Amino acid sequence: xxxxxxxxxxxxxxxxxNTFVPLTLAKxxxxxxxxxxxxxxxxxxxxxxxxxxxxxxxxxxxxxEKLPNxxxxxxxxxxxxxxx
Numbered sequence: 001x002x003x004x005x006x007x008x009x010x011x012x013x014x015x016x017x018n019t020f021v022p023l024t025l026a027k028x029x030x031x032x033x034x035x036x037x038x039x040x041x042x043x044x045x046x047x048x049x050x051x052x053x054x055x056x057x058x059x060x061x062x063x064x065e066k067l068p069n070x071x072x073x074x075x076x077x078x079x080x081x082x083x084x
Contacts (some may be wrong), residue, residue: 002024002028002030003028003029003030004029004030004031005028005030005031006030006031006032006033006034007024007030007032007033007034008034008036009021009033009034009035009036010036010037010063011036011037011038011063012035012036012037012046013035013037013039013042013043013045013046014042017035017037017046018046021033021035021046021050021056022049025050025053025055025056029055030055031055032055032056032057033055033056033057034057034058034059035056035057035058035059036059036061036063037058037059037060037061038060038061038062040060043058043060046058
């Protein structure tokens with residue numbers, strides 16, 4: 001399920017992220033792993049570990065700010081491969 005997928009993780013610079021990111025990169029080889037967090041210092045520290053990995057991207061932000069009413073997750077891949 002996670003292999004070759006694009007993953008967005010919010011609040012990923014804490015204890016969960018520091019465990020999840022290396023495990024996911026090594027075990028599932030996602031095509032992209034986006035880390036969205038409000039803590040710049042923790043992102044900087046994490047970027048020292050994974051910043052050279054082209055699969056990992058870092059974005060500063062806070063999900064508590066201006067929460068949207070609607071979220072669309074659009075994918076270029078078909079969601080249900082059994083219907084191809």
